[in-house]
Amino acid sequence: MEYNFLEIEKKWQKYWLENKTFHSEIEQGRPKFYVLDMFPYPSGAGLHVGHPLGYIASDIFSRYKRLKGFNVLHPMGYDAYGLPAEQYAIQTGTHPSVTTEKNVARYREQMDQIGFSYDWDREVKTCDPAYYKWTQWTFIRLYNHWYDHQAGKARPVTELLNIFKASGNADVSAAVTPNWFHELAKKNTAFSPSWKGVFSAADWNSYHEKQQQEILMNYRLAYLSEAMVNWCPQLGTVLANDEVANGFSVRGNHPVERKMMRQWFLRITAYAQRLLNGLDSIEWSDSLKDQQKYWIGRSEGAEILFPIQDSDLKLSIFTTRPDTIFGSTFMVLSPEHEYIEKISPASHIGAVRAYIEEVKNRSERERMAEVKKISGVFTGAYCLNPFNGKPIPVWVADYVLSGYGTGAIMAVPAHDSRDYDFAKHFGLPITEVVSGGDISETSYDAKDGLMINSHFINGMQVKEAIKTVIARVNELGIGKGMVNFRLRDAIFSRQRYWGEPFPVYFRDGIPYMLDDQDLPLELPPVDAYLPTETGEPPLARAKNWKTKEGWPLETNTMPGFAGSSGYYLRYMDPHNREEYFSKEAVNYWQNVDLYIGGDEHATGHLIYSRFWNKFLFDLGMAVCEEPFKKLVNQGKIQGRSSLVYRLKASNTFVSYGLKDQYEHTVMHVDLGLVSNDVLDTQAFRQWRPDLADAGFILEEGQYICGHAVEKMSKSLYNVVNPDELIARYGADTFRLYEMFLGPLEQSKPWDTNGIEGVFRFIRKFWRLYHDEENNFRLSDEAPEAAELRILHKTIKKIQEDIERLSFNTAVSTFMICVNELGELKCSKRAILEDLLILISPYAPHLSEELWQQCGHNESITKAAFPLFSESYLTENTFKYPVSFNGKMRFQLELPVELQAAEVQNAVLAATESAKWLEGRNPKKIIVVHKKIINVVV
RNA sequence: GCCCCGGUGGUGGAACUGGUAGACACGCAGGACUUAAAAUCCUGUGACCAUUGCGGUUGUGCGGGUUCAAGUCCCGCCCGGGGUACCA
CATH class of the missing domain: 3.10.20.590 (Ubiquitin-like (UB roll))
Known part of the structure; x- marks a missing residue:
C-alpha cells in the first residue's frame, strides 16, 4: 500500500473521536500531568501557520507523557468574548454569539485536521452561561472579601463587620484604597474633611447603612470607585493598564485618554507581595518573570513628613533614598495634590492654578510625547527639613504622578536625574550629599559612596545611612519605613455588550450582589450593540434589565481577562453544575504542569490568573498557590514575504540579482506565485488585471524574487494557511515541519520550502516497513548489535530532547535514525515497533496505521515508551x-x-x-x- | 534611557555541563535510473589557497582577556528583536 496520508489521517482522527481515546478521568494512584495551551480567541480569519506551533508542541508533550504512564489532562476551549465579534455586530446587527459560534466551528475543524489529542469532552467557552456562572460567582466572593495583611490572606467581609462592631478599625491591617477617607469625606458630608479614616466601635454602630457600605467598599477585593481611568472613545470603553501601550489601545490602536469615572476594580494590589514572591517558585523564563517583577514594581523606602512653614500641615513624601534628605533642595507636588490650594499664598496661587489648568488640558498622548519637556511652577510655600529646619521651596510639576507613593517627593537633584534636569531648568540649587560622582554635568544616582554635608550620617555608606535615617525618623515620629508598588488595581468594568454581566443590582445607589441561586445572570438581548443616546453602556438598552424586585442591574460588563482568569480550574471539572470544580478534581489535578502560550500575556492574563488563583487558594478552593508550574512562550512565526522589483514608471519587473542596475520600486507578491524564490511569470500576469502586460528582465532565464521577514499579514501576501499544507503533505508532515523549523521559544520566519525534506523523511520512514512493492513487511529475526545501538541511541536522545522541549533536534534525531536503519536495510520488528512508539507523539496518524499493520489491536497511544538501555551503547x-x-x-x-x-x-x-x-x-x-x-x- | 532575548554557511538551524564548529534539512552543482518527466538513489557543497596526492590557512557580529582548549566563561563595544517609560 502506498503512503496515503489523506486516508490514514482521516481514519485515525475518526477512530480517536469515536473511541474517546483522549478522554481523561481521575484515576487515584496514577500520576497526573496537566498540559495546557492558552485558549484562543476564535477570530474570523481562522488559524494561520503560527497558531498551531504551541499546540503541536503541547500535543507532542501530552502524548509523550501518556506513553510514560501519566494520566494526562489536555483540554482546549475558547476565549470567546472579544472585540472583533462585537464590532462586527455593531456594523451588521449579527449577534456576536452567532459570529463566535461560526468561528469556533472553523477553529475546531482546523484543529481536528492536525490530529490533536485534546479531551474535547472538557471544552469550555467563556461566553457559555454554564461557564460564566462561575466567573460571576467568583466576583461575588471578591466583593465579599477583604485582604488582611496580618493574616496574609483574604477574609470574609462578615468577619470584618464583626471586628468593626466590636472594636472599630484601629487595629485592622487591611488592603485599602489610599486616602479613601479623604474621597469619602468629599462625597458624603456626614464625614468631616479632617477625618483620618479611623473609627471606633461606637462610631461604626452609629453610622447609617449607606455610610457603612461606603466605608466597606474601600476594603472589598472587588469594589466600585470613582477614579482616573483609561478611556478609549473609539472603542467606547474603559481599558485596564495592560490593555494600553504608549497612550493607545493594544487592540485596534486607538487613542486613550484619562478620565474620572465610577468603575468596578479588583484589588489586585493587595496581592502584590505574594505575586512577587510566587515568581521564585515557578519555572518561567527570566524575561517573563522580569516583566512581571517590573510591572509589580516593588520599591522599599520611607514615608517622611515635612512640616509646612507657617502652617500646621505636614507634607508626606515617599522616597527610596532617605539617606539623601540633606541634599533635598526643593519639594515637588503632583498637580492633583490636595495641599496645593491649602499652602499656596495669594501671591502665587493664580500662576499655580494656571499651570494646573494647562497640565489638565494636555491629553495623555501629548504628555507621553513630551516626556522630555520640563514644566512646573513654584507654589510660593516652603516646608522645613524635619532634621535641621532648613526651609525648602515647594513646587508643582507634572513629572510627579499623583497615583504613586504620596503624590509628592523631596527632590534631590544631585542624586536623581529627573530632579537634576528640573533643577537645571529652573536654576534651583544642587547639593551633593553622596561622594563618588561628578555632579557638574549629571546627577550621581548610584547607591554607592560616603555621605557628606549630611549632619548625623556624614561618613556613612549609603546603605547604612538609609537604615539610620529610617530609624531616626521612626524615633521622632515623623515618618516610617514603607514599601510601595507600581502595580495598580485592575479596572474591571467595560462599557461593552459582549462580556459577562455583573451579578450586581443597585438599591438607592448602593450596589448589592445577586444571590448565588440567581446565577448565571444571562446576557440579555438588545436592539443594538451601541451605547444609548445618553451614553450608557449597551446593556442599558435591554428590556427589563432589573431584578424581580425591580432594582436596576449593573449595565457594565466584565473585561476579557475575567473569563480567562480561572479557566484552567474549570477544565478539571467542566460539567459540574453545583460547584466551580469539585474538591476531588482539584485535589487530583492540582495545577498546570506545563503551560504553553504567547508572551504578549506577560502583564495581563498571566498576572490576573495568578491573582485569581491566589484568591481561590485563600478561599480553600485552589490547592496550589501558583496556577502554572512551568510556562513556555512559543516564539512568533513571522512571514517571509516575496518581493518583486518594478522599474520606475513602467510595468517591467527586474529580477533580484539585476535590480541594482535600475531605478526601481519594491512590490510584495503573493507567495503562491513563487517557488524557491522563482516567480511564475505566467501566473503573475494573471494575478491582477494591471499586471497582464507585465514585462520581465530575467537572469538566466528566470525571475528571482527578493524576500523580507516581517509579520504575517494579508496585506503583505505572506500568510500561509495550514489547511493547504495539510492537504498537500498531510498533518504528520505538517506537525513535524512546524517543530523542525527551530527552537520552540525562538521567533522565526516561516518558509514552506523546507517542508519537502520532512515529507521525504516521512515517506522514507514508511518504506522501512514496506518492501519494494509497497507490501507491509517486517522480519522477526533477532536484531543485530548495530541495529540495537541505533535504536537505543535514538531512545536516549528523543527522551532527553522532549524533556527539555527541544522538538527540533528530536526531529533531526529521527531523520538520522531512519537514515542509519535504511543503510542497514533494517526491517526487524524488534527495532521498528519501538521506533513507531518513539515517533508516535510527533506523527500520530502514521504510527497508528503502521502499529495496526504490525498486528496490534489497541491504539499506539496505549503503548509504553521504550526503555533505554545503556548496555547497547557500550563500545570498547x-x-x-x-x-x-x-x-x-x-x-x-x-x-x-x-x-x-x-x-x-x-x-x-x-x-x-x-x-x-x-x-x-x-x-x-x-x-x-x-x-x-x-x-x- | 533602563531591563530581557538574540547575532554561527546562500537559507532554517545543530553543538545540553568549555573538549572534533557547521549535525539534520533546504537550496545549489554533478551523476545514476528513465524515451522523457515525476519520484527515488549516489556524490560534492563555510571561505580562501593548493590541487598530483596527502593537505594547509582561516572561520561562530567587533575588540580585548582567562584557559592545555572558547560559538560556549569574563570585560568593553556594535547590530537586531521584544518589554517598559518620568514609579521618586
Missing part, C-alpha cells in the same frame, strides 16, 4: 580527536579502558604525531577520557 574503543595546541589534527582509535598515561604513550607513538611535534618534546598532554586529547608543544 573510542576514536579520540587529537589536537596539537588546541587544533584538531587527526583521529586515533584507542581501547576505552586505556589509562591517561597509556593514552599519552599511544599518541606519541602514532605516526601522524611526528609531523606536528617536529622533533620537539611535548610540554604537556591533556587526556579527557572518551572526549579529547590535546598535546601542548
Whole structure:
C-alpha cells in the first residue's frame, strides 16, 4: 500500500473521536500531568501557520507523557468574548454569539485536521452561561472579601463587620484604597474633611447603612470607585493598564485618554507581595518573570513628613533614598495634590492654578510625547527639613504622578536625574550629599559612596545611612519605613455588550450582589450593540434589565481577562453544575504542569490568573498557590514575504540579482506565485488585471524574487494557511515541519520550502516497513548489535530532547535514525515497533496505521515508551580527536579502558604525531577520557 | 534611557555541563535510473589557497582577556528583536 496520508489521517482522527481515546478521568494512584495551551480567541480569519506551533508542541508533550504512564489532562476551549465579534455586530446587527459560534466551528475543524489529542469532552467557552456562572460567582466572593495583611490572606467581609462592631478599625491591617477617607469625606458630608479614616466601635454602630457600605467598599477585593481611568472613545470603553501601550489601545490602536469615572476594580494590589514572591517558585523564563517583577514594581523606602512653614500641615513624601534628605533642595507636588490650594499664598496661587489648568488640558498622548519637556511652577510655600529646619521651596510639576507613593517627593537633584534636569531648568540649587560622582554635568544616582554635608550620617555608606535615617525618623515620629508598588488595581468594568454581566443590582445607589441561586445572570438581548443616546453602556438598552424586585442591574460588563482568569480550574471539572470544580478534581489535578502560550500575556492574563488563583487558594478552593508550574512562550512565526522589483514608471519587473542596475520600486507578491524564490511569470500576469502586460528582465532565464521577514499579514501576501499544507503533505508532515523549523521559544520566519525534506523523511520512514512493492513487511529475526545501538541511541536522545522541549533536534534525531536503519536495510520488528512508539507523539496518524499493520489491536497511544538501555551503547574503543595546541589534527582509535598515561604513550607513538611535534618534546598532554586529547608543544 | 532575548554557511538551524564548529534539512552543482518527466538513489557543497596526492590557512557580529582548549566563561563595544517609560 502506498503512503496515503489523506486516508490514514482521516481514519485515525475518526477512530480517536469515536473511541474517546483522549478522554481523561481521575484515576487515584496514577500520576497526573496537566498540559495546557492558552485558549484562543476564535477570530474570523481562522488559524494561520503560527497558531498551531504551541499546540503541536503541547500535543507532542501530552502524548509523550501518556506513553510514560501519566494520566494526562489536555483540554482546549475558547476565549470567546472579544472585540472583533462585537464590532462586527455593531456594523451588521449579527449577534456576536452567532459570529463566535461560526468561528469556533472553523477553529475546531482546523484543529481536528492536525490530529490533536485534546479531551474535547472538557471544552469550555467563556461566553457559555454554564461557564460564566462561575466567573460571576467568583466576583461575588471578591466583593465579599477583604485582604488582611496580618493574616496574609483574604477574609470574609462578615468577619470584618464583626471586628468593626466590636472594636472599630484601629487595629485592622487591611488592603485599602489610599486616602479613601479623604474621597469619602468629599462625597458624603456626614464625614468631616479632617477625618483620618479611623473609627471606633461606637462610631461604626452609629453610622447609617449607606455610610457603612461606603466605608466597606474601600476594603472589598472587588469594589466600585470613582477614579482616573483609561478611556478609549473609539472603542467606547474603559481599558485596564495592560490593555494600553504608549497612550493607545493594544487592540485596534486607538487613542486613550484619562478620565474620572465610577468603575468596578479588583484589588489586585493587595496581592502584590505574594505575586512577587510566587515568581521564585515557578519555572518561567527570566524575561517573563522580569516583566512581571517590573510591572509589580516593588520599591522599599520611607514615608517622611515635612512640616509646612507657617502652617500646621505636614507634607508626606515617599522616597527610596532617605539617606539623601540633606541634599533635598526643593519639594515637588503632583498637580492633583490636595495641599496645593491649602499652602499656596495669594501671591502665587493664580500662576499655580494656571499651570494646573494647562497640565489638565494636555491629553495623555501629548504628555507621553513630551516626556522630555520640563514644566512646573513654584507654589510660593516652603516646608522645613524635619532634621535641621532648613526651609525648602515647594513646587508643582507634572513629572510627579499623583497615583504613586504620596503624590509628592523631596527632590534631590544631585542624586536623581529627573530632579537634576528640573533643577537645571529652573536654576534651583544642587547639593551633593553622596561622594563618588561628578555632579557638574549629571546627577550621581548610584547607591554607592560616603555621605557628606549630611549632619548625623556624614561618613556613612549609603546603605547604612538609609537604615539610620529610617530609624531616626521612626524615633521622632515623623515618618516610617514603607514599601510601595507600581502595580495598580485592575479596572474591571467595560462599557461593552459582549462580556459577562455583573451579578450586581443597585438599591438607592448602593450596589448589592445577586444571590448565588440567581446565577448565571444571562446576557440579555438588545436592539443594538451601541451605547444609548445618553451614553450608557449597551446593556442599558435591554428590556427589563432589573431584578424581580425591580432594582436596576449593573449595565457594565466584565473585561476579557475575567473569563480567562480561572479557566484552567474549570477544565478539571467542566460539567459540574453545583460547584466551580469539585474538591476531588482539584485535589487530583492540582495545577498546570506545563503551560504553553504567547508572551504578549506577560502583564495581563498571566498576572490576573495568578491573582485569581491566589484568591481561590485563600478561599480553600485552589490547592496550589501558583496556577502554572512551568510556562513556555512559543516564539512568533513571522512571514517571509516575496518581493518583486518594478522599474520606475513602467510595468517591467527586474529580477533580484539585476535590480541594482535600475531605478526601481519594491512590490510584495503573493507567495503562491513563487517557488524557491522563482516567480511564475505566467501566473503573475494573471494575478491582477494591471499586471497582464507585465514585462520581465530575467537572469538566466528566470525571475528571482527578493524576500523580507516581517509579520504575517494579508496585506503583505505572506500568510500561509495550514489547511493547504495539510492537504498537500498531510498533518504528520505538517506537525513535524512546524517543530523542525527551530527552537520552540525562538521567533522565526516561516518558509514552506523546507517542508519537502520532512515529507521525504516521512515517506522514507514508511518504506522501512514496506518492501519494494509497497507490501507491509517486517522480519522477526533477532536484531543485530548495530541495529540495537541505533535504536537505543535514538531512545536516549528523543527522551532527553522532549524533556527539555527541544522538538527540533528530536526531529533531526529521527531523520538520522531512519537514515542509519535504511543503510542497514533494517526491517526487524524488534527495532521498528519501538521506533513507531518513539515517533508516535510527533506523527500520530502514521504510527497508528503502521502499529495496526504490525498486528496490534489497541491504539499506539496505549503503548509504553521504550526503555533505554545503556548496555547497547557500550563500545570498547573510542576514536579520540587529537589536537596539537588546541587544533584538531587527526583521529586515533584507542581501547576505552586505556589509562591517561597509556593514552599519552599511544599518541606519541602514532605516526601522524611526528609531523606536528617536529622533533620537539611535548610540554604537556591533556587526556579527557572518551572526549579529547590535546598535546601542548 | 533602563531591563530581557538574540547575532554561527546562500537559507532554517545543530553543538545540553568549555573538549572534533557547521549535525539534520533546504537550496545549489554533478551523476545514476528513465524515451522523457515525476519520484527515488549516489556524490560534492563555510571561505580562501593548493590541487598530483596527502593537505594547509582561516572561520561562530567587533575588540580585548582567562584557559592545555572558547560559538560556549569574563570585560568593553556594535547590530537586531521584544518589554517598559518620568514609579521618586
